[in-house]
Amino acid sequence: MKPGEALKCWHDVNMYMVHDEQPDLSVRQMAILLTIYLEAPPHTVRGLAKRLGVTKPVITRALNTMGRHDLVDRRRDENDRRNVLVQRTVTGALYLEKLADLIAEKAR
């Protein structure tokens, strides 16, 4: 894939997101969501903050927002009740599945 084609694909997907997207996910929120769904669990607030190079409140707020849209879920870690385990949801999986199909289609 050539850089020019890559940019056009990126543009197409961004345009789709601007038009369609119900909740307007920021780049950071998208990065968090994808990390949760693509990388191996468990996912904690601290871990995600370190992975993305942002502060903890950023993660907390993003989880609040995405949780409101049922894209992610939170649960206490019963082994160490200080931790919060971030978990996937059906809604989130469907959302990313749709996005994946869109990107794959535009990448052609």
Added chain:
Amino acid sequence: MKPGEALKCWHDVNMYMVHDEQPDLSVRQMAILLTIYLEAPPHTVRGLAKRLGVTKPVITRALNTMGRHDLVDRRRDENDRRNVLVQRTVTGALYLEKLADLIAEKAR
């Protein structure tokens, strides 16, 4: 390209943007920037607003923000001085060139 690969590529690029990006461009700003650089000029505020399906102030504000970072430039249309012609800059072209290379690399 399969959906799973597409999503991973998307993730990689988003992660890079969160880590590196000096100005944190939103999805809308990115869509505007790419429209300016990929689609045929002339680009006006009204035209961009219609193209993206957002209101005019959204475009004005995005141009302010991106103009501060020298990613775009504005100029009066001398034929019809009501219009503002949005123009590309060297900084913006370099920025997108780097992004294009990154996407193309991650898409492999």
Added chain:
DNA sequence: ACACATCGTTTCGGATGCGTATCATCTTTG
């Protein structure tokens, strides 16, 4: 038990973005 460390959340002041409504400027029309 007690002090200390760790984790997630909340608070604070400030910055930015949003849509609606309005404004200033310029152009076209009668």
Added chain:
DNA sequence: CAAAGATGATACGCATCCGAAACGATGTGT
């Protein structure tokens, strides 16, 4: 020329997000 239309910018109130700091809850070590 005056009125109407078009265009981009601005004012307003609201919502969200940011990082730093403080906080409550939980775990660890002595």
